Amino acid sequence: MPLSRRTFLAGGAAAAAGLTGLTGLTGCGSRSSLGAANELSMWTWVGSVNDDLISQAEKSIPGYDTLKLSMTRIGSNYKTKVLTALAGKSLVPDIVAINDDVATYFPNADQFHDLNELGAKEREADFLPWKWKLGITPQNKMMAYPMDTGPTALFYRSDILAKAGIDIDPAAIAEQAPDWDSYIALAQKIKQAVPGSAITDNINSVFAYRMAQQPKRYMAADGQYIGDQDHVREAFDLAVRVVKDGLSANAQDGSTDSKAVVSNGKLVAFNAAVWWAQLGPKNAAPKTKGNWRVAAPPGGPGNRGGSFLAITKYCKNPQAAFAFISWLESAQNQAQAFLDPVLFPSTPASYTDSRLSAPDEFFGGQQIVDVFAESAKKYPGAFFSPYDSIIGSPLSAELVNIETGGKSPDQAWADAQRQIERELTRAGAI
Template sequence: MPIDRAVRSTTLAVRLGAVVLSGALLAACGGSSDGATTDAAGGDVTITVDLFGSFGYKEAGLYAEYEKLHPGVTIKQTDTEDEADYWKSLQTRLAGGGGLADVQGVEVGRIASVTQQQADKFEDLKKYGADGLKGQFAEAKWAAATGKNGEVLGLGTDVGPEAMCYRKDLFAKAGLPTDREALAKEWGDWDGYLELGKRYKAKAPAKSAWLDSVGSLYSIMIGQEQERYYDASGKLIWEENPALRAAWDHSVKAAADGLSAKLDQWSPQWNQAFSAGSFATMPCPAWMLGYIKGQAGETGKGKWDVAALPGGAGNWGGSYLAVPKAAQHKKEAYELIKWLTAPEQQARLFEKQGNFPSSTGAIEKVATATDPYFSNAPIGKIFGDAAKAAPVQVLGVHDQNIAQQITNALSEVERKGTAPEKAWENARKGVANTLG
């Protein structure tokens, strides 16, 4: 789903609008193959769900539908806006063994920590039959939540195939092409994207920058790489990784050329900027569509569009639903997450919220989806093609922590004028302190 939400921070707001899907998909999303049953004990049960940001289940009506299908079941959700705060709290509760929900969300940048260090804290979902679901999910999504001994420690929600969101009206005012296919050719690589940004800056409307922040540029670029912070053997490689340094250098160049609005992602100022036209482009994974709708509101409808990403496909974000061993209603929790992550529900969530499915069946169902808010962009094809071409990323235990230190350092460059090499050294120290 829903942020590397901290790389994506996965702070999603209540979203407005819906994509347009084929009649066959709408019919498929209208019901469920799951029968109406009560919990195993035959009585009422409250299933607690603890998430970060908004996974969209409540907004899409999925909780209400599940409760209707399962008389006696009530779903109670709590959530924390910032994923980093959520994860810190979850670690405290896992260590103490108390205060845990029946279902806990896990961001993709944290899943390696669960599989490599905390497998004893979560249920192996195979005991409830999860091994029979493997064929429903993209191979990489399934493998990332598989423990060293073959445990299934979570079921995948969404993935974050990447594209570029842009404001057609602002492009037109600056004399730039507005056609999504023409733009995809113009910015075939990241150098082309930055060059087009210079052209935009020369004739840009007042108080409008080319992109929101260099942190978002870094995050989207590093999402195009298979190896980022660790290699396949588990070795920490981020400092010597040329792909990471290239993402850093492009981000620093964007700051030096004055192409950024200097807005920290997820800040109140960043949220307000969506409706103010403060930036013309925004590297966006699929889940960001709903966030844009929520922040820009109805006045933004038809002004935004979506084009293919410079430099090829990538992935930014996605999440899992897991059941802690300390959960009170383990079987019922598993039945809920099995239903929520089934192809029909994943397709419906894409229809309502824009979260791109990790279920292979659901990906096929949304292939023809368009979005009227984004100028009828063929988002099913754009994000579907990106999902198919995105590399299978190597995930490490501290991916999120390292990424946060780097984006913090880039914020120093664009907002405080810190010299790039000094900021890089600050990132190195921050990572060292974080990893201990």
């Protein structure tokens, strides 16, 4: 599975295949929420919320002075622990954070409050429409409230591209590489001037970020499997093409090379999500400060990542819980969360906040929020199904087999489709 900000911060989460045995959690048994009567309990993972805002709520919930927040940060196996608590119907947190795999919780939607019944509908206009829609179940229940997003852009090393005679102005880069074909042509020009240059860490990143630009993914809203259709094969073949053209650094996720290719200058450009700014160059290559820029992504705007908040059926005070999450995810507070822990807002009003629009010295003083804001606003959105993880895993594994083992792309595609059919059949999806 390609490295993401979520896997980096939270550790491993349960596979979607394991979710099927936990559906239909309602039934007989005791039901109780976690925490004392005067507090709302909340579970989330490390790096998902702004600590200063949480500290305020830990003193008192906004509008509910007699209540306070009790938050637990779970470092690993987060999803497994949430689903286990729901299955046990005892000591369930009042509020839970949910990752970008929010659709995998939809089979258990009866374990959560419909946020529209608590007033969410009145706040819909404050959020990106596609992000809001992701938290709504196929039965039109508002199960999850938007937190951050993961808009994409093209990161590039301005100093290395300048050596290749490339106009490094972000607008010029966007004009030279509006699509993946022209981006690959630009990369080949750079590689001729600076041998060894790469535009991706590995094959899976190309596939993941191309899929992140698509208006559809692996399943249709009516439950039809479409992961064998042209739009997925196009992303698959694009990833193979980048590798065959010698433009991948072949630094597999989790390897020691994954950071080295950033620090040693091999990765000269990378189409990635906003959170990669911190995970990638700022973390792995601090000495490159001032040399990075961002431009509009080749192939169009995309999104990879972003999370949600949900209120469980066991919540002691659902109205207070909604007051808290709507306060936490207001435009003003999402702007604060962008500063720490670098969560890109789902509220467009945040994009003009001075805390976001300030020049970023790591990126040569560029106001990078402008690029990501355009990507976030123009992203077409796509339907995510509860089965996306078990569909994506075989495709990811076979792409690695191509890059590291020299497997035939056609054979890899066929083998992935056979594995997907087995997994979806086992899960009862087809």
